Amino acid sequence: MTERNDGVVVGLNGVSVELGGHSVLHDINFDVHEGGFVGIVGPNGAGKTTLLRTILGLVPVVSGRVEVFGLPPGRNGSHAIGYVPQRQSVADNFPATVGDVVMMGRLRHLGLMRFPGRKDWQRVDDSLSLVGMLDRKDRAVGRLSGGEQRRAMLAQALCASTRLLVLDEPTVGLDLPAEHEFYALLRKLIRDLTLTIVAVSHDLVALAGETDELICINHRMHIHGNAEDVIHSHAIREAYCCEFDFLAGEIAHHEGHDHVES
Numbered sequence: 001m002t003e004r005n006d007g008v009v010v011g012l013n014g015v016s017v018e019l020g021g022h023s024v025l026h027d028i029n030f031d032v033h034e035g036g037f038v039g040i041v042g043p044n045g046a047g048k049t050t051l052l053r054t055i056l057g058l059v060p061v062v063s064g065r066v067e068v069f070g071l072p073p074g075r076n077g078s079h080a081i082g083y084v085p086q087r088q089s090v091a092d093n094f095p096a097t098v099g100d101v102v103m104m105g106r107l108r109h110l111g112l113m114r115f116p117g118r119k120d121w122q123r124v125d126d127s128l129s130l131v132g133m134l135d136r137k138d139r140a141v142g143r144l145s146g147g148e149q150r151r152a153m154l155a156q157a158l159c160a161s162t163r164l165l166v167l168d169e170p171t172v173g174l175d176l177p178a179e180h181e182f183y184a185l186l187r188k189l190i191r192d193l194t195l196t197i198v199a200v201s202h203d204l205v206a207l208a209g210e211t212d213e214l215i216c217i218n219h220r221m222h223i224h225g226n227a228e229d230v231i232h233s234h235a236i237r238e239a240y241c242c243e244f245d246f247l248a249g250e251i252a253h254h255e256g257h258d259h260v261e262s
Contacts, residue, residue: 007034008070009053009164009196015064017047017054024050026220027212028064032198037190039211039227040200043240046218048200049086051147052168054081055198068164082157086169087150094142098133098152099124101141105159127155130192131185147178157187165189171206183210204231 010032010043017025024047032038040048047067052067053059058071066073082105102124103116109114128134131151136144141152150170169192170186187210189195201207207215207227214230216222216239223235230236 001256008032009034009036009068010078010198011065011067012055013065014055015066016062017027017050017059018062018230019050019059024206024219025054025217028217028221030215030221030224032196033066034196035190036213037197037211038199038213038215039041039207040198041202041204041207042217042222044104046239047170048217051217052083052166052198052200056081056166080161080163082152082160082162084150084157084165084167087146087153089173094140096141097130097138098144098155099137101125101152102137102155102159105156108160123159124155127159130158130189131155137216138154145178146173147182150182152173154185158193163194163196164194165197169195169201170199171201171203179206186210 003103007243008031010030012028012030015025015028016023028051040051042048050059054061055068055073057066057068099121103120105127106116106123110120125134125137125208128137131154133148133151133155135150136152141149144152154165165186171182174182183206186197186199190197199211204214208231209227211227213225214227215224216230218239222239223233225232226235
């Protein structure tokens with residue numbers, strides 16, 4: 001089996017997943033194309049993180065097909081996929097520098113019983129430069145701000161030969177300026193590295209303002225399309241049910257704010 005060359009990086013066809021005997025995802029279908037920035041949204045408990053883990057090959061499917069770079073997960077060279085999980089707090093005295101943490105992303109590319117050399121440390125420096133953190137290389141990772149820790153984890157994910165970046169709640173815990181800076185960085189990486197990004201977030205409004213496309217799920221897929229069209233669709237109301245009235249207010253406030261400043 002060879003890599004597909006039709007520009008599809010991630011493809012799901014009729015994918016269903018069960019955990020503990022309970023259906024979590026049912027008949028999910030979508031494609032993500034090279035260079036795209038796609039957001040996955042849905043209410044709490046909708047199966048968003050499970051969907052990411054399915055793309056990564058960490059959760060088996062009970063039916064359907066998942067392909068990443070034209071191959072089943074795990075057979076496509078995992079070094080091509082960078083994963084940034086949900087943020088976990090790091091103790092102030094955690095005994096690792098930023099450079100050490102970023103190198104962890106390179107080690108899986110090296111393989112067993114191989115030690116990093118000069119080229120690998122250069123890759124660490126390059127990854128830190130991409131996220132604007134090279135001057136923090138020797139700093140203890142526990143001493144970083146929340147936004148800096150997210151950038152360090154992003155550098156770790158980029159340290160192999162990453163072509164697909166998978167992010168789970170990448171801006172949780174960040175204030176608004178740091179959130180905007182992080183999304184601007186992701187956009188820059190897409191342009192400079194021809195990255196493809198798939199991100200999950202509970203914040204529908206913020207993600208809609210940053211991504212090219214949105215996929216809305218609540219155990220099944222309700223809608224996939226242009227972000228602007230998705231947030232104004234009836235399918236969003238259906239997926240979020242009683243949460244939608246609150247979300248609609250947030251969207252209206254966001255659009256009104258944009259209108260005032262334009």
